[in-house]
Amino acid sequence: MTVLPYLLxxxxxxxxxxxxxxxxHLVHLVICLIVMQSATYVLLLAxxxxxxxxxxxxxxxxxxxxxxxxxxxxxxxxxxxVVSVTGVALLLxxxxxxxxxxxxxxxxxxxxxxS
Amino acid sequence: xxxxxxLGLFAAAGAMLAALLVWGFTxxxxxxxxxxxxxxxxxxxxxxxxxxxxxxxxxxxxxxxxDTLGEEFIxFAAAIGVALLLxxxxxxRExxxxxxxxxxxxxxxxxxxxxxxxxxxxxxxxxxLTPGGGFQGGVAVAAGVVLLYAAGRYRAxxxxxxxxxxxxxxxxxxxxxxxxxxAALFAGGLFLENVVELGTRGTLASGGTIPILNAAAGLEVTxxxxxxxxxxxxxxxxxx
Amino acid sequence: xxxxxxxxxxxxxxxxxxxxxALGNFAPSRFDNLVAIAVAVAVTVFxxxxxxxxxxxxxxxxxGGWKPRSGIAIGISFSVDPLVAGVAALIxxxxxxxxxxxxxxFGEQVPQHFxxxxxxxxxxxxxxxxxxxxxxxxxxxxxxxxxxxxxxxYRIEQSSALQGAINFAVVNSIGAFMxxxxxxxxxxxxxxxxxxxxxxxxxxxxxDGLVVVAFTLVVVGFLTKAGAVPFHFWLSDAYAVAPAxxxxxxxxxxxDLGLHATGRTYWEGFSGVLGADAGSVRGVLVGxxxxxxxxxxxxxxxxxxxxxxxxxxxxxxVGIFLAAIGLLTARGLAGATVGIVADGLVKGALFCAVASLxxxxxxxxxxSLHGRGTPIPITGAxxxxxxxxxxxxxxxxxxxxxxWLRGLLVVASALTGGAVLRAxxxxxxxxxxxxxxxxxxxxxxxxxxxRRAPRAGALLWLPGIALLAAGLTLxxxxxxxxxxxxxxxxxxxRPALARETLHGVRTPLPKPSFERSPAxxxxxxxxxxxxxxxxxxxxxxxxxxxxxxxxMHRLKLLHDGVVGEYVxxxxxxxxxxxxxxxxxxxxxx
Numbered sequence: 001m002t003v004l005p006y007l008l009x010x011x012x013x014x015x016x017x018x019x020x021x022x023x024x025h026l027v028h029l030v031i032c033l034i035v036m037q038s039a040t041y042v043l044l045l046a047x048x049x050x051x052x053x054x055x056x057x058x059x060x061x062x063x064x065x066x067x068x069x070x071x072x073x074x075x076x077x078x079x080x081x082v083v084s085v086t087g088v089a090l091l092l093x094x095x096x097x098x099x100x101x102x103x104x105x106x107x108x109x110x111x112x113x114x115s
Numbered sequence: 116x117x118x119x120x121x122l123g124l125f126a127a128a129g130a131m132l133a134a135l136l137v138w139g140f141t142x143x144x145x146x147x148x149x150x151x152x153x154x155x156x157x158x159x160x161x162x163x164x165x166x167x168x169x170x171x172x173x174x175x176x177x178x179x180x181x182d183t184l185g186e187e188f189i190x191f192a193a194a195i196g197v198a199l200l201l202x203x204x205x206x207x208r209e210x211x212x213x214x215x216x217x218x219x220x221x222x223x224x225x226x227x228x229x230x231x232x233x234x235x236x237x238x239x240x241x242x243x244l245t246p247g248g249g250f251q252g253g254v255a256v257a258a259g260v261v262l263l264y265a266a267g268r269y270r271a272x273x274x275x276x277x278x279x280x281x282x283x284x285x286x287x288x289x290x291x292x293x294x295x296x297x298a299a300l301f302a303g304g305l306f307l308e309n310v311v312e313l314g315t316r317g318t319l320a321s322g323g324t325i326p327i328l329n330a331a332a333g334l335e336v337t338x339x340x341x342x343x344x345x346x347x348x349x350x351x352x353x354x355x
Numbered sequence: 356x357x358x359x360x361x362x363x364x365x366x367x368x369x370x371x372x373x374x375x376x377a378l379g380n381f382a383p384s385r386f387d388n389l390v391a392i393a394v395a396v397a398v399t400v401f402x403x404x405x406x407x408x409x410x411x412x413x414x415x416x417x418x419g420g421w422k423p424r425s426g427i428a429i430g431i432s433f434s435v436d437p438l439v440a441g442v443a444a445l446i447x448x449x450x451x452x453x454x455x456x457x458x459x460x461f462g463e464q465v466p467q468h469f470x471x472x473x474x475x476x477x478x479x480x481x482x483x484x485x486x487x488x489x490x491x492x493x494x495x496x497x498x499x500x501x502x503x504x505x506x507x508x509y510r511i512e513q514s515s516a517l518q519g520a521i522n523f524a525v526v527n528s529i530g531a532f533m534x535x536x537x538x539x540x541x542x543x544x545x546x547x548x549x550x551x552x553x554x555x556x557x558x559x560x561x562x563d564g565l566v567v568v569a570f571t572l573v574v575v576g577f578l579t580k581a582g583a584v585p586f587h588f589w590l591s592d593a594y595a596v597a598p599a600x601x602x603x604x605x606x607x608x609x610x611d612l613g614l615h616a617t618g619r620t621y622w623e624g625f626s627g628v629l630g631a632d633a634g635s636v637r638g639v640l641v642g643x644x645x646x647x648x649x650x651x652x653x654x655x656x657x658x659x660x661x662x663x664x665x666x667x668x669x670x671x672x673v674g675i676f677l678a679a680i681g682l683l684t685a686r687g688l689a690g691a692t693v694g695i696v697a698d699g700l701v702k703g704a705l706f707c708a709v710a711s712l713x714x715x716x717x718x719x720x721x722x723s724l725h726g727r728g729t730p731i732p733i734t735g736a737x738x739x740x741x742x743x744x745x746x747x748x749x750x751x752x753x754x755x756x757x758x759w760l761r762g763l764l765v766v767a768s769a770l771t772g773g774a775v776l777r778a779x780x781x782x783x784x785x786x787x788x789x790x791x792x793x794x795x796x797x798x799x800x801x802x803x804x805x806r807r808a809p810r811a812g813a814l815l816w817l818p819g820i821a822l823l824a825a826g827l828t829l830x831x832x833x834x835x836x837x838x839x840x841x842x843x844x845x846x847x848x849r850p851a852l853a854r855e856t857l858h859g860v861r862t863p864l865p866k867p868s869f870e871r872s873p874a875x876x877x878x879x880x881x882x883x884x885x886x887x888x889x890x891x892x893x894x895x896x897x898x899x900x901x902x903x904x905x906x907m908h909r910l911k912l913l914h915d916g917v918v919g920e921y922v923x924x925x926x927x928x929x930x931x932x933x934x935x936x937x938x939x940x941x942x943x944x
Binding site: 290 | 359362369416417421466471479494498501505542546572915920
């Protein structure tokens with residue numbers, strides 16, 4: 001059972017990937033990308049966890065001897081979460097403009113028109 | 116390629132990828148048993164080296180502060196990118212569609228704006244003492260501004276966040292972070308070296324450059340989120 | 356020894372971008388353009404200075420002053436040697452050229468956001484090239500990507516531009532997720548994010564499932580950015596629709612940065628633990644490289660749209676340099692790096708020519724421009740000489756490899772050179788027919804939105820001439836290969852590098868011992884002649900042999916713009932590479 005959180009991350013990743021491949025709506029596709037990104041966060045945080053330890057906040061009253069979980073993965077994840085929101089916003093802006101120009105947001109219908 | 120061929124190809128490849136991921140992930144240390152020395156060292160030294168109580172904040176703004184500079188600029192670039200993509204000129208005289216029907220929503224929403232902004236600012240300010248920080252708090256402050264739209268009127272929201280001021284704030288937030296880094300160079304240190312007096316641990320006046328960078332990040336995140344929502348709301352309010 | 360210039364090549368562009376962004380629309384667009392050009396020139400100058408300053412000792416710059424403690428890295432570092440600084444200089448030069456071209460290229464008032472994004476793009480690329488911390492590389496990878504997505508979709512009136520941008524964004528994002536997953540695995544095993552330290556810890560263990568899967572994911576992430584097959588579909592869509600000044604940067608250096616990162620990660624991170632299986636890794640990487648080179652060359656040859664043709668040229672040359680790096684030798688690394696710089700300058704020059712064609716004649720379609728190139732002969736010269744450069748520079752730069760490998764790569768570079776030469780002949784000399792059913796027409800109106808400016812000036816072709824001259828000079832400079840190999844021999848010595856980075860123990864530079872053999876000139880000459888032959892074939896052949904037409908038709912259909920299919924191919928590629936590595940490497944108990 002000690003590998004289950006990692007398998008959860010793998011599952012989220014693969015489900016997101018499958019949905020990207022089969023998506024029929026660009027907004028849905030962007031949300032599937034968010035799912036895939038969440039999978040990487042789950043993986044990072046699960047890796048850094050230490051059983052029985054506390055959060056890495058050492059205000060007065062919390063004995064240092066108990067120890068804490070790994071702060072590095074938390075630092076990596078916390079900036080990434082906020083930043084990925086803006087990345088998603090950029091993708092959605094592209095989707096909005098595609099809707100205005102091409103009249104469709106079905107990725108399967110957005111083909112290159114060959115002559 | 117027809118859809119069926121695509122699905123078949125993906126099924127095969129996806130199954131192989133799944134097997135690979137499982138195989139690779141089982142090589143990780145057992146959940147809860149991570150032995151990474153990087154984290155241990157930082158947990159031990161960050162408190163007295165940086166005079167902060169939130170070790171994660173010291174990692175974000177000091178030990179790995181250069182990463183955070185990059186992340187801040189991703190925020191900045193994404194917001195500018197959205198502004199570039201949604202840049203069509205609109206007829207400003209056209210009255211935006213703007214209706215909040217329920218008095219209750221309007222009243223409660225507007226009452227919540229103040230507390231939300233204050234809580235957000237608190238989160239930002241105390242980010243290096245307790246959980247929080249520029250990133251989390253910045254989103255909360257932005258939420259407060261957005262409440263103006265959700266509960267009130269679009270034009271109130273629009274007036275509270277004038278485009279030029281928000282862009283200035285965004286540039287200032289990102290620029291301030293980079294400027295602190297460069298200032299360290301002038302002070303004879305290395306880029307982003309913490310050359311400010313470290314202060315007393317556990318109080319707001321601690322951490323050296325950490326509170327400055329923290330505040331810059333908070334400003335940047337708030338401005339970016341407000342700007343993004345502004346751009347998207349304009350699409351809805353002034354349909355092309 | 357630290358050098359203040361190191362952080363400045365990243366900090367100055369970013370600071371300038373923030374300042375311009377804060378100014379908003381108060382400053383006129385020309386002012387923004389001038390500031391951006393000044394910054395790009397500064398970055399170029401700093402990088403060139405760094406090439407010389409790092410020639411004796413590699414510079415290790417620890418941000419925030421956080422140097423390693425008892426061999427454990429706790430901060431982020433940039434490692435700069437002349438090879439890396441050379442790539443940074445390439446970025447600076449191409450950015451300068453791109454910003455100079457954009458002065459005259461855009462007919463309308465350019466929104467200041469464009470220059471802000473270009474500066475961010477510049478800073479992120481130099482950061483990505485210089486960084487030696489894996490997560491820091493990931494952050495700059497993301498920053499590069501965000502700026503690139505937005506710049507690709509600049510022409511919001513064109514639905515093809517937006518489609519290219521979204522395909523770019525989706526596929527690249529998934530590549531980034533693969534990369535991050537690999538980084539997470541490596542952190543889980545080694546507790547480190549610094550490449551040298553990851554390498555140290557890994558080399559004490561063996562190559563088990565985690566190592567193989569992490570290597571696969573990281574390589575897939577970087578190769579997606581580079582545009583290697585089968586991760587390349589987004590590239591031909593995006594480079595065909597992004598504005599030409601932006602393409603100068605995309606084609607000239609952004610793709611090759613993916614290769615640079617692959618090489619660096621292998622040597623500093625994995626060469627210890629995978630050293631015993633180097634033969635297998637070599638096989639996979641060289642195979643990928645050759646496949647990419649030939650597919651790119653073939654697809655380039657059947658395009659009529661110049662921008663899409665050049666996109667496939669980029670893909671093909673990525674394959675060539677991937678094969679060189681994939682040889683896993685110091686000479687391979689040195690040859691690839693010098694090649695990336697020289698070839699990047701040539702590709703940049705070609706996009707300057709395309710910018711000139713688009714602005715002066717309003718189109719970039721080879722067939723519709725038949726014979727219409729006479730008003731702009733200098734552009735024609737750049738296109739023609741550049742085409743020969745495309746064929747000749749890669750074989751000249753690659754310093755080792757078996758005869759059959761170099762022969763195949765000669766065919767690939769000749770195909771790319773021949774395609775562009777054919778286009779130059781058709782457009783500027785009126786050679787060949789006006790119709791050709793083998794060629795794929797570009798999508799309608801790719802450049803038609805530009806208002807034609809028949810008298811637009813020298814700022815469009817002057818940068819092209821400068822870049823071309825620089826690229827060809829570098830390729831033929833004697834002694835450059837020798838110095839490059841000298842530094843590469845240090846780069847491939849993982850234990851020495853790790854001692855230097857983590858413990859400050861300096862390793863002296865090995866004595867120069869390599870001379871470029873005349874064989875390289877022979878291959879280059881052959882490539883040049885073959886390119887002329889291919890061009891003539893393209894212009895004057897009567898029928899297309901069925902053996903060629905049918906597979907080419909299927910190949911063309913695959914590149915049809917449906918993002919779901921592109922992601923499927925990415926999955927297939929990852930799975931195949933992973934299974935190959937699994938079978939070939941982790942077979943010992």
